Amino acid sequence: MSSRTVFLFPGLGAYSTGVLRRARLNHRQVDETFREIDEVAAERGLPPVSALLFHDRPLTIQEMLAEPAELLQLAIFGTSMATHRILVGHGLEPDLLVGHSFGEMAALVAAGAFSLADGARLVCARCDALRDWEGRGVMAAIGTNETAAGHLPGALDEPDLVIGCLNAPRQTVLSGPAAAVDRAELVAKALDLPFARLQLPYASHHPAMRPAVATFVELMAGIRQLPLQRPVHSPIHLRRYTDDDDLKQALAECLVLPVLFTRTVRDLHASGYQNFVEAGALNTLTRCVELTVPGVRTEAPLIDPERESEGLSAAASTSPARQHTAPVAVPHEAGDSAAAVVAPAAPQRVPEQRAAEPVSREQVLRELRELYAAALEYPPDVLTEEVLLEAELGVDSLKQTSLLNRVVERFDLASSSDRMRVWELPTLGHIADHVVTRSGQQVMS
Template sequence: MRDRAVFLFPGLGAYSTGVLREARRNHPVVAETFDEIDAAAAGCGVPAVSGLLFGTQAPTIKDLLGQRAELLQLAIFGVSVATHRILTGAGAEPDLLLGHSFGEMAALVCAGAFDLADGVRMVCARSEALRPWEGLGAMAAIGTDEVTAGHLIGLVQEPELVIGCANSPRQHVLSGPGKALARVEEAADALGLFFARLNLPYASHHPSMTLAVPIFCELMAQIRQKPLRLPVYSPIHGRRYTDADDLKQAIADCLVLPVRFTDAVRALHAQGWTRYVEVGALNALTRCVQATVPDVHTHAPLLLPEEETAGLRAAVEAIRADGAGPVSGQPGPEAAVVAQPVPEPAPAIPAARPAPPQPGGGRAEVLDRLRRLYAEALEYPAEVLAEDSALEAELGVDSLKQTSLLKRVVEQFGLPESPGDLRVWELPTLGRIADFVLAARNGAVR
């Protein structure tokens, strides 16, 4: 009996440098999808996003954050839609779609409730509706359980803070005023808990967004809802959507209501859903699934930009209903994205005494220092830390610990880069980290 497959549509933050560039060479549907997105965005007065994503140099998330908000959001939305089209076009049909926060719009488009052009208009309308709230709030991830997160809010006596997202048993997102989050960060640091600000200029999933809901609805007034072709489960509303739902209102309500992803995964798992595919960049949602329920199969085909073709093929082969042979037209090695166990977030690594910048020394020396630093911190034999070993996909080093290690790299090498600006998904191997260190020394980072 085939495992029933859930396609997971990630929210804002699901972007990695170079995403879909390799897949675009092998799948014309990527260019076709973004051509449609560019045409619809032009009608909203928004520049084309495909030129940014697929131009001479792939932009980092920091590059896109310096542009109009709609561009990063359309990039994330478009990556999910294009990935869904690649998978389904190759015969990998999902049994259920689940969108996380912003990802619900892409999930509903892929389910047929809205056409792609209207999905673009919804993304642009959301950005316009939230513009007055930019800079008035913030969000941050914290690596602890929900009870402890609630106690921290009480400890710092900041009642305006709320738990905006419950992503896994030990990963939650706080939402509220930036100064209040700064107080929680101090407490989290003292307790050795992971804490990271998100790249969002407002407090989503917070009561302060209530007035944005009718504005968003009004901006979507001319968009027509269509019958669902695929079932969609909402971790915000805690159930499947139906054609009787006002889905535009449901999406607008997501601005205020919390995301209960942990509860959604547990509910689906209890009903026998055991295969989960991340239909977007990176693997944030599949990691949360692994950390929440046992005995599941997960696929994150776009985890590593240079291995997208192999990752997509592996996902297709795993979920094809007919059990046919290898998919044609997708060259490259047969390589599955292996689900690694997700360890509990580790206490923050004690800060090392900063070393002065060392203008001398080449890449081999930097790589050797990195290998020794990581081997000691991870308690791994140094010989297993190959230059091109994927820290997460192959060695099981979760992003929380990678973030702590990158902070230590900045301190050890005396780099000018702010630890808060580092993105672990852009530095997935020791080789990439060595190149980052050398570029930072030369003043060439970002």
């Protein structure tokens, strides 16, 4: 008997520059999905989401964040919905749908509980409900387990610091005031634990946001709940939804309750679910699954923006999981973020600084290879400039963030005004190009 398949719908970190541009050429579902979403955006006086994604050049995450919050969130929601439609159109019918945080809305729409247009309206209502909470708290991923992370609020005497998400055995997301998270970061550095702020505007999954629950419910009043056509399991409520549930109330409660993704994955695996497919950009959730229950089949069809159609076809196939040909070392502090992780623009400096003489791209690449080989315990010849660090070598984004911090220090990039984002730097070649460009050093042939 074949094992059962889960579609995973990621949260607010699931944006990748240029996402779906390649898939759009071969799959009509992309334009069909965003046509409906653009109509909802127009209701609110917003520009078309499709224009931001598919016209002219692809927008970076920083550029998307400069737009009204609804546009980025509708883009993430639409990416999940288009991916789901394409995979089902290929003949892959999921046995279960699971959404992570913000992704629960996409999971419920994919299950038929809400129309696509009303799903887009749910996204907009959520933005409205959280408008007053923007900038009032932060979230950060720390590469340690629930028990260790759970000691931080007491040890730091920071009762407003809470665990917002449990994503993998050694990946926990903290939520709380910026000052409390800053103190937690100092502890993480002292213990040599990976730590990264998440690029999110809210301290989600925090009990202090309880007033937003009632606001969200009120804003959803005109949206009609429909019968479920596919089963949906919530990693927040830890059960399957039913038609007897008030799903709008359940979505509102997701604003303040923690995401227990690790427990959910283990429970599903024990129940016979062996195939996990990321219905959205990047591979944040499938990587968490791999770290939680090694050996299962995972597919992240949009991980490589140059091969989206091939990725979608592979994910829809029933052939055995693709295996990495390179050796994969599992870092002792491995863990993935609840959202795409970024390296801070100005991390703490190390005493030894790099000389200011010009450096060639070849020299930068050589130093990068040495740094990554030592940190990851890979043979240097595996670390070619083309190999995909996450998709092919399994280096999770939280580990990559720690390494990018070292790159910033090594090449004295702390004065750079932008940030190094792991999803925009998937290979050593990309990182080398970024270093040479941002350092302002002359490229020597």
